[in-house]
Amino acid sequence: MKMNSKDIFTFSNLLSLIRLFLFLPLWILINKNPDIQVRIIVVSLCMFGALTDILDGYFARRRNEVTEFGKIIDPLADKIVIGALVIKLFTIGEIPGYYLLMIIIRDLLILVGGILVTRRIGKVLPSNILGKITVINLAIVILFILFDVNKATLLFEIIYFMSIILIITSLIGYIVRAKEFLNRKENESI
Numbered sequence: 001m002k003m004n005s006k007d008i009f010t011f012s013n014l015l016s017l018i019r020l021f022l023f024l025p026l027w028i029l030i031n032k033n034p035d036i037q038v039r040i041i042v043v044s045l046c047m048f049g050a051l052t053d054i055l056d057g058y059f060a061r062r063r064n065e066v067t068e069f070g071k072i073i074d075p076l077a078d079k080i081v082i083g084a085l086v087i088k089l090f091t092i093g094e095i096p097g098y099y100l101l102m103i104i105i106r107d108l109l110i111l112v113g114g115i116l117v118t119r120r121i122g123k124v125l126p127s128n129i130l131g132k133i134t135v136i137n138l139a140i141v142i143l144f145i146l147f148d149v150n151k152a153t154l155l156f157e158i159i160y161f162m163s164i165i166l167i168i169t170s171l172i173g174y175i176v177r178a179k180e181f182l183n184r185k186e187n188e189s190i
Contacts, residue, residue: 007067012060016070019052020077023084030085030146032092043146049081050139071124075114078135079107085142094145102164103138106171117178121185130173134166 022045029042060066090100118124141163149156
């Protein structure tokens with residue numbers, strides 16, 4: 001799989017790169033008892049990140065900028081930002097260890113599996129809808145925590161447990177999809 005600079009330096013990929021680097025100010029700003037101004041900045045940065053996630057895909061399709069690099073950097077940016085946020089939230093005692101591990105293990109398995117599949121079939125698998133729904137749900141859980149929503153409310157508990165189900169089902173979905181692509185590639189060579 002070859003990439004040239006024209007495929008890397010697109011507007012949509014720039015949006016993904018901006019989102020990727022949002023992890024640093026978010027990491028610095030998130031703390032145990034932030035004042036309201038810091039909380040507003042953190043939530044604004046998260047909303048900006050969500051907007052770039054929506055717009056990078058839109059512009060990639062609209063401007064015919066769908067590239068192999070974009071298929072890598074878009075989900076990687078999501079994984080890095082979500083990973084940094086959940087690690088930070090764990091370190092300040094806002095989420096339990098099992099939740100952190102579920103997210104990190106899922107993302108590492110998808111990342112490593114994606115690399116292996118890409119090497120075998122010669123192209124990057126694009127993100128799927130279940131993965132995007134999972135990221136959106138995780139983002140909502142994180143925003144609820146950042147907004148200091150009471151974790152004992154029914155709404156929080158529903159969103160939280162839905163995220164656990166989505167973490168598991170999206171990982172299974174990625175495994176099934178990877179096997180399908182590998183089988184197709186194998187059948188082509190027979």
